[in-house]
Amino acid sequence: MLYVLGMSHAISVLRAMDTQATASHSNYGPATREEPGWQERPAPPILGDVVQGGMKVFLLSSWNAHIKDGVLAATTGYWELLDTIPKDGEQRRLLSFVGGNEHSVLSIVEHAQPYDFYTPEYSERPMLAGRQPIALTTIEKLLLPRMNNTVALLTAVRLKHPDLRVLHVMPPPPISSEAQIRSQPEIFRELFDVHGITPISVRVKIYRVYCRLLAQELATLGIQCLAHPAASTDGSGGLRDEFALGCTHGNEAYGQLVAQQLALALKD
Amino acid sequence: MHPYSNQPDKNFWRRFVSDTPWSDLDFVGEPKFRLHPDDRVSMAGSCFAQHIARHMRKRGLSPFQTEQAHPLSVEAGAADAGYGAFSARYGNIYTSRQCLELFQQATGERAAIEDFAQQDGRFYDLLRPNAVPGGFVSYEEAQMDRLFHLQKVRKMFEQADVFVYTLGLTESWRNSVGNYTYPVCPGTARGVYDPDQHTFHNLTHADVVADLTALVKSAARLNPRLKFIFTVSPVPLVATYTQQNVLLASTYSKSVLRAACGDVAASFDNVVYFPSYEIISHPASFGQYLQGDLREVTERGVSHVMQCFFSTMYQVERQPEHTTSHVEPAPYAGKVTAASIESLLRSECEEMFNEIDRSTSQTRHPSPMA
Numbered sequence: 001m002l003y004v005l006g007m008s009h010a011i012s013v014l015r016a017m018d019t020q021a022t023a024s025h026s027n028y029g030p031a032t033r034e035e036p037g038w039q040e041r042p043a044p045p046i047l048g049d050v051v052q053g054g055m056k057v058f059l060l061s062s063w064n065a066h067i068k069d070g071v072l073a074a075t076t077g078y079w080e081l082l083d084t085i086p087k088d089g090e091q092r093r094l095l096s097f098v099g100g101n102e103h104s105v106l107s108i109v110e111h112a113q114p115y116d117f118y119t120p121e122y123s124e125r126p127m128l129a130g131r132q133p134i135a136l137t138t139i140e141k142l143l144l145p146r147m148n149n150t151v152a153l154l155t156a157v158r159l160k161h162p163d164l165r166v167l168h169v170m171p172p173p174p175i176s177s178e179a180q181i182r183s184q185p186e187i188f189r190e191l192f193d194v195h196g197i198t199p200i201s202v203r204v205k206i207y208r209v210y211c212r213l214l215a216q217e218l219a220t221l222g223i224q225c226l227a228h229p230a231a232s233t234d235g236s237g238g239l240r241d242e243f244a245l246g247c248t249h250g251n252e253a254y255g256q257l258v259a260q261q262l263a264l265a266l267k268d
Numbered sequence: 269m270h271p272y273s274n275q276p277d278k279n280f281w282r283r284f285v286s287d288t289p290w291s292d293l294d295f296v297g298e299p300k301f302r303l304h305p306d307d308r309v310s311m312a313g314s315c316f317a318q319h320i321a322r323h324m325r326k327r328g329l330s331p332f333q334t335e336q337a338h339p340l341s342v343e344a345g346a347a348d349a350g351y352g353a354f355s356a357r358y359g360n361i362y363t364s365r366q367c368l369e370l371f372q373q374a375t376g377e378r379a380a381i382e383d384f385a386q387q388d389g390r391f392y393d394l395l396r397p398n399a400v401p402g403g404f405v406s407y408e409e410a411q412m413d414r415l416f417h418l419q420k421v422r423k424m425f426e427q428a429d430v431f432v433y434t435l436g437l438t439e440s441w442r443n444s445v446g447n448y449t450y451p452v453c454p455g456t457a458r459g460v461y462d463p464d465q466h467t468f469h470n471l472t473h474a475d476v477v478a479d480l481t482a483l484v485k486s487a488a489r490l491n492p493r494l495k496f497i498f499t500v501s502p503v504p505l506v507a508t509y510t511q512q513n514v515l516l517a518s519t520y521s522k523s524v525l526r527a528a529c530g531d532v533a534a535s536f537d538n539v540v541y542f543p544s545y546e547i548i549s550h551p552a553s554f555g556q557y558l559q560g561d562l563r564e565v566t567e568r569g570v571s572h573v574m575q576c577f578f579s580t581m582y583q584v585e586r587q588p589e590h591t592t593s594h595v596e597p598a599p600y601a602g603k604v605t606a607a608s609i610e611s612l613l614r615s616e617c618e619e620m621f622n623e624i625d626r627s628t629s630q631t632r633h634p635s636p637m638a
Contacts, residue, residue: 115338118409126408133413134338134346136405141344 001053002266003038003085005157006097008249009171010059013097013262016255017044038084046259050266052091063098065152074156082160093165093266094157096223099150100171103210104248106142107174107203108181109188110196121208122237125201136209143210151217158221166223167265169258170211172250173228174203176238181247188247204237226265229257290553291572295543296580301495303430303581308332310355310428314362314436316501316544316565318353323574329582331355332428335420350399355428356420359399359451362436363471364479364528366395366449371483374421375490381448384410385459394450397457426491434544435529436501438471438521439509453509468509470520476528484536496539497581498529502548504563522549542581544573 004010018041038056058081065074086092116131117139127133157166175181178197185192215225232243232254243254250258277283278297285293303309310332311320321331335356337346350357361367372378384391390403391410396417404410425431441453444467453468455461471479480498487494500522508517526545533541548557548569555562557569 111340113338115340116412118404118406118412120406123406123408127412129412129415130419132338132416133404133409134341135402138338138341138344138346141346142340 001086001089001092002043002047002051002055003092003094004055004057004059004097005094005153006057006059007061007099009100009169010057010095010097012245012250012252012255013169013258014041014057014059014255015252016259017046017262037081044259046256047263047266050263051093063149063153065156066148067152067155072152072155072159074152078153078156079160082157085161085164087161088163092161093167094161095262096154096157096166096168098153098168099147101248102143102146102150103171103203103207104174105146106139107198107206108247109191110198112195114198116202117205119205119209121212122201122205125236128199128201131202139206139209140213143206143213147210147214147217150214154218154221154223158223166221167226167262168214168218168223169226169262170214170228171248172243172254173207173233173237173239174200175241175244175247176200176234176236177241177244180241180244184246186246186248200236200238208237224265226258226261229254229261232257285552290556294580295547295576299540299580300537301540305329305582307429308427309430309432310334310424311432311434312354312358312361312367313432313434313499314360314501314503316436316503316570317360317432317434317499319570319574320432320434320577321353321355323570323578327578332424334423334427335417349401350396355424357396357399357417358421359396360436361433362451363438363440363449364435364476364483364525365440365442365469365471366451367433368479368483369448370395370418370421371425371486374418374425375486377486380414380418381446382411382414383443383446383448383450383459385454387458392458394454394459395448396451397459398451403458422490425487425494428491428494430495430497431487432497432499432542434499434501435476435525436503437505438476438524439505439517440469440471442467442469470510471524473524473528473531476524477531480528480532481535484532484539488538494538496536497542498533498539499542500525500529500545502545502565502569506563540581542577544577547573547576 004014038058041055041057043051043054063075063078065072065078067073085094114131115134116127117134117136118127119136119139154166154168157164178200181188181197182192211225211227218225228239232239232250234240239250239254243250243257245251245254272279278294309320309324309329311317324331333352333355335351337351350359353359358370361370369378369381373380381395383394384404384407385394385397386392386407387403390405391407392403393400393410393414395414400413404413441450442448443450443465445465449469450466453461454466484496487496502522504518505514505521508514510517510520512520522545529541533539547553548565557566557572558564559566
């Protein structure tokens with residue numbers, strides 16, 4: 001059985017895997033909260049025989065959970081949901097799509113005082129002239145607390161299920177094209193109009209730092225991370241237009257690439 | 269009748285100095301210009317210059333700052349040192365030559381100087397080793413930060429109404445290959461001393477006059493309304509590299525700076541000399557403002573200088589004679605947070621790095637009186 005626990009970034013992947021395409025923005029969100037429990041789905045053909053027994057999917061826009069001073073706090077409903085996962089059994093796996101927009105929160109809208117920073121993860125591209133250099137440690141310090149919710153949710157999974165194989169799927173990279181972002185600005189329209197969009201090189205750097213930090217955090221829980229598909233990005237490291245949805249998400253074509261990665265990753 | 273017959277009291281020692289309490293002396297009189305609280309006051313100079321921004325804030329005035337810590341750094345609680353003490357993140361600028369060269373880099377009169385020392389996996393800007401004490405993670409970051417810094421220095425000179433510059437030293441260390449001046453000798457704070465390219469130069473009166481004159485004239489082309497207030501730090505040298513002892517070397521240095529400031533101020537209508545040096549260091553002060561090491565200035569002395577500065581340059585009411593209640597509490601009095609201690613420590617002179625640790629058997633930099 002493949003359990004899929006996620007938020008918005010799960011949708012494109014589920015739509016790509018699910019021939020009935022029932023996962024959508026319209027049925028994801030508060031409505032799901034009213035009917036807690038796993039939604040049973042057939043095993044996706046794209047995953048071949050690596051998934052036996054089908055999928056159980058649970059999507060929600062957010063879960064309140066955090067770790068403060070070493071103490072994990074999560075909602076009763078979340079703990080109860082985790083209790084429904086069997087403690088043992090063959091091929092129990094959990095795919096995590098929780099969180100994923102923390103880097104965008106920090107980076108997508110241009111800061112009133114434009115900045116840039118150096119990180120070895122993006123050393124192939126120069127820093128942008130005229131922007132205030134800030135330290136990489138500043139970015140890390142800002143990202144870590146924003147990742148707290150994701151880490152808390154997955155820490156709860158690990159506490160409840162020490163032996164469960166958990167694979168966390170990283171969110172898509174930031175969308176490369178500003179035109180694409182402006183075409184579907186979602187809640188950011190006014191902010192984009194006033195402040196603009198942060199250059200893609202800066203957004204990609206923040207995304208890469210985010211992925212590194214999250215992978216490090218989750219590694220301590222024994223949780224593997226699946227990086228974004230290399231084919232989905234252009235030379236800047238940003239998401240190509242043909243894989244973009246809205247201003248922070250991947251579309252079904254992107255989900256298809258992720259699903260192909262999952263088919264390989266779940267074989268291991 | 270003779271030329272002195274109609275001179276005012278201030279022109280006569282006995283009438284002006286002898287019978288007047290030191291704190292009541294009108295050191296400046298009528299300056300060439302006065303400042304308005306809305307004026308953009310920029311500042312640079314030696315460690316003593318750091319007091320100006322601090323005392324402006326105490327009086328509800330805002331120092332003109334073009335380079336500040338990024339809000340995200342503040343939000344992250346990142347310890348970005350070097351901001352706030354001056355108008356931009358240049359750290360202490362002890363010599364007129366370094367100040368001129370900074371102006372020239374900022375305005376494109378000369379290329380940006382990139383002299384970064386790699387130590388312990390970090391890159392340190394040898395032109396401001398203590399303004400950015402943590403250095404940079406990469407050479408590229410150091411380059412970009414220097415360019416950003418120079419943009420902000422240019423903006424400061426373009427937009428300021430007045431530039432207050434406190435000269436500290438004549439002794440300087442130059443890079444003879446690149447022909448530029450360091451704030452401190454490489455090897456003392458950061459970097460490694462290389463006698464083949466790091467050369468000592470003790471600025472002369474002519475040097476300082478030429479530097480300051482060039483600065484005033486060049487700045488006028490960039491910002492015609494910019495005014496200058498030159499002062500001389502009363503704090504003696506920590507160490508000298510001349511063959512003189514440190515007391516005589518200090519006298520030379522301060523005399524040259526004082527005389528040069530006087531000459532330049534006499535040459536330009538937009539330049540004023542402010543007597544920080546005299547208020548603290550003149551023998552008639554009886555050394556009352558010196559700390560136990562006879563070098564550092566007490567907070568009471570700093571307050572006197574600042575009181576004079578603000579009352580004369582801003583034309584605000586002179587306050588009563590200094591009393592204990594007007595003296596800023598010593599840093600160790602009452603509750604002191606770790607952050608405030610750290611802040612105080614940061615304002616320490618870079619020049620202190622010239623002091624040799626006698627407990628070590630080897631030095632990596634030229635020793636005074638070697």
